[in-house]
Amino acid sequence: MKIGFVLFPQVTQLDFTGPLQVLHRLPGAETSIIAETPAPLPSDCGLDLVPTHTFETAPALDMICVPGGGGVAPALSNPALIDFIREQGSSADYVSSVCTGAFLLGRAGLLEGKKATTHWAYTRLLDKVGAIYTPGRVVRDGNRFTGGGVTAGIDFALTIAAEISGDLVARSIQLAIEYDPDPPFRSGHPDVAGPDHVARMKSAVYDRNAQMMSEALDA
């Protein structure tokens, strides 16, 4: 089971590191961390991430996973990246994204007519790549699995772990990573955070970010 994560500069690192922590433990899994060049990639957090493979040296993947982040908008116009995702995604058994990585899958044509999700602030843009936004922390349509924003990648990866290796394996991984969440607040989704808080976040950050993503998708 060859599982490849496709990275790019300014990836939101937890979109990737959460699922990696889960999927690396699947029996027989070999994980690859794939980027355009072998140089360490800057993430959004001051942490540089070291690829294990480039687009040229990556194995044929059974599962492709594309994380998101601030680097997605510029990455949408990187033909080498989009071609790699399209090529691997067309033959992989599982085609997946976390957060705004959905737009990279979409730009590669892999979400056309498919139910999908992404980070809450960008869901209305999914139709620009032909996807059908469907509420849910993890959305499945055939062999397409898309996760919501950032930390949704952990639920996403456990869902895929169960699909690939069965519930017992997924439950064991969940116990090993002590995933018994207890958030200190109820503010992790617009449905629970309250309209005032959501409005503040949109005006401070996400209106502008969604506009940039929209323009990058239209370009």
Add this chain to the structure above:
Amino acid sequence: MKIGFVLFPQVTQLDFTGPLQVLHRLPGAETSIIAETPAPLPSDCGLDLVPTHTFETAPALDMICVPGGGGVAPALSNPALIDFIREQGSSADYVSSVCTGAFLLGRAGLLEGKKATTHWAYTRLLDKVGAIYTPGRVVRDGNRFTGGGVTAGIDFALTIAAEISGDLVARSIQLAIEYDPDPPFRSGHPDVAGPDHVARMKSAVYDRNAQMMSEALDA
């Protein structure tokens, strides 16, 4: 606010990357990723992590955070690492760990007589470093904050974010990282996973690992 994460080979990367994703967004925070040498460090997942500082070049920290993982047992006998944690921990405003990182804080003398927690499979060993095991996903004793296993680091970091920067900031970060968890199973802690499952995991993995940790703590 200088926040430093102390890494070592075979760190469980999500112990570190979860809190980093949260704490990097604190207003005015500067995060450092600190290791003995500047070389990329192998994590437990095939992902190499690039330090930003060494023990020599690290700034004086306002907060120190020590993650855990399979590399903790050998790291317990690394005097350079333990000395660094002791020195920085004795002057930092916040002294913290995730998962089995608690044993490195403890070896440095920073949990003596303090309430603390760690990954569920190792809690009974906390008294070997003078700590008082206290159930909880995040345990606070004065300026000591310890988190449970792996994913507890996200709850831990949001708790500290609220302490340092207030509830509104923590709630905003929680919304930004869409932390509205929805695990596919209830198996993330021994209290909910069921005794048979816990017994299987102990006999497959954790009896041996806890024995190795115990021996390293006695050495």
